[in-house]
Amino acid sequence: EAQVTQNPRYLITVTGKKLTVTCSQNMNHEYMSWYRQDPGLGLRQIYYSMNVEVTDKGDVPEGYKVSRKEKRNFPLILESPSPNQTSLYFCASRPRTLAQETQYFGPGTRLLVL
Amino acid sequence: TQLLEQSPQFLSIQEGENLTVYCNSSSVFSSLQWYRQEPGEGPVLLVTVVTGGEVKKLKRLTFQFGDARKDSSLHITAAQPGDTGLYLCAGPLYGGSQGNLIFGKGTKLSVKP
Numbered sequence: 001e002a003q004v005t006q007n008p009r010y011l012i013t014v015t016g017k018k019l020t021v022t023c024s025q026n027m028n029h030e031y032m033s034w035y036r037q038d039p040g041l042g043l044r045q046i047y048y049s050m051n052v053e054v055t056d057k058g059d060v061p062e063g064y065k066v067s068r069k070e071k072r073n074f075p076l077i078l079e080s081p082s083p084n085q086t087s088l089y090f091c092a093s094r095p096r097t098l099a100q101e102t103q104y105f106g107p108g109t110r111l112l113v114l
Numbered sequence: 115t116q117l118l119e120q121s122p123q124f125l126s127i128q129e130g131e132n133l134t135v136y137c138n139s140s141s142v143f144s145s146l147q148w149y150r151q152e153p154g155e156g157p158v159l160l161v162t163v164v165t166g167g168e169v170k171k172l173k174r175l176t177f178q179f180g181d182a183r184k185d186s187s188l189h190i191t192a193a194q195p196g197d198t199g200l201y202l203c204a205g206p207l208y209g210g211s212q213g214n215l216i217f218g219k220g221t222k223l224s225v226k227p
Contacts, residue, residue, distance in 0.1 A: 004156075031213060042219035043157070043202065050213050058214060090156050103147070105156030 002027050004106035006091050012112045013081055021076045021109050023091030029104075030096040032074040033058065034066065036087040037108075043090070049074055050096070081113045117141055118203055118218035126224040130192055135221040137186045137203035144212065146186045146205040148177055151220070157202055183208065193225045 004025045013019055025032065033048035035058075045058030049068040063085055065077040074093075078085060088110050094103035119138045127133055137146065145164040149157035161170050163179035163186060170177045174197075176189040190197055204217040 033213065033215070035217075040219070043204070043217040045215055045217075048211075048213040048215075050211075056211065056213060059216075092156075103159045105158070108154070108156055 002104065004091055004093050004104045006089075006106040006109050008109060009107065010110050012114065014114050015082055016080050019078050019081060019111075021078075021089060021091075021111070023074045023076065023106060024072050025074075025091075025093040025104070026072065027093060027095075027102075027104070028071065029093040030071070032068065032091065032093045034064070034074070034076045035090045035092065036060065036085075037090060038087050046076070046089075081111075083113045085111065086113045087111060117207070117216045118205070120201075120203060120218035120221050122221060123219070124222050124224075126226065127193055129194055129225055129227050131225075132189070132191050133193055133223070134187055134189045135201055135223070137188075137218055139184050142183050142208040143205035143216075144183075144208045144210075146179055146183075146203055147215075148186070148188055149202040149204065151200040151202060152198075190223075193223075195225050195227050198223060198225050 007022045030051045034046040035043045037043045044060045046064050047066040049055045055066050088108050090108050091106040121136045147162045148160045151157040161177045166181045166183045168179045174191045178187045200220045200222050202220045204215045206212050
């Protein structure tokens with residue numbers, strides 16, 4: 001079954017404690033990205049990757065890092081989380097061509113930073 | 115400044131009614147996508163429109179991309195309770211990276227039986 005998986009699904013942490021949210025896809029997609037979704041602000045892109053070892057900043061990259069060492073995985077790293085990073089996070093993947101209607105989102109990771 | 119403005123923000127209708135939601139911008143987009151998101155889940159892609167003036171149909175849903183590629187609309191005929199959800203439009207700016215997707219804030223639709 002084609003899917004994007006994220007772990008963990010729920011996380012409560014404290015300010016400054018480094019964390020990683022994993023994202024994995026089984027569809028051999030070139031493109032992967034991370035979004036955060038906040039009430040009143042909608043979905044905002046954090047980082048995206050068009051292929052292995054190629055990453056670019058989205059609209060809200062501050063406070064986040066990513067890496068793309070393998071095609072299937074695209075972890076999101078918060079080196080020093082702060083309360084304003086409390087949010088619902090989504091990972092997504094798709095083939096290189098945007099016109100193909102096969103973009104998939106993961107189930108989401110709900111993060112609370114105290 | 116929101117690059118993609120969606121309207122209305124909220125819409126509550128009775129089963130069987132027709133409705134249209136809008137996605138507008140002053141910027142040109144390479145393409146636009148429409149998603150539906152249900153509470154606690156990730157968005158699900160419904161359609162991608164690429165060509166200015168393009169119309170796509172998905173059962174009772176009709177999607178249109180404006181001639182100038184600055185706006186799009188989603189029309190639902192004979193809405194059903196299963197259509198309830200948050201409808202999002204998104205796209206890459208024309209001339210920008212295909213990877214950099216801009217999302218609208220969405221239209222929250224509620225269809226009552």
